[in-house]
Amino acid sequence: KCAQCHTLENGGKHKVGPNLWGLFGRKTGQAEGYTYTDANKSKGITWEEDTLMVYLENPKKYIPGTKMIFAGIKKKSERTDIIAYLKSATLWKRFIYFNPKVSVDLNSIPLLRSANMSYT
Secondary structure (H helix, E strand, C coil), X not given: CCXXXXXXXXXXXXXXXXXXXXXXXXXXXXXXXXXXXXXXXXXXXXXXXXXXXHHHHCXXXXXXXXXXXXXXXXCHHHHHHHHHHHHHHHCHHHHHHHCCCCCCCHHHCHHHHXXXXXXX
């Protein structure tokens, strides 16, 4: 669902929506090089599991004026799964930034393997 409008990889290009690498812990409207609406820039929340849970249910209700055209996901279990996937696919920026001497084989992470994702 996300891939139509977003990329997830480190250094990935923005599409209709911003690249989501490093999403967790980032404030709304802060992905470098992406043009956000004023509503998104001024929302002032930090993306974490709880904020994404509410946002993904109904993006336009949570951030009135956002240009995200996605209608939302009503099923809580589906939002939970998407958040877990996004977290596993995009959180490494913070981990590696704060632990620069750590070498991580992302292919060894079970959640990524089960999602048939490959990182090199």
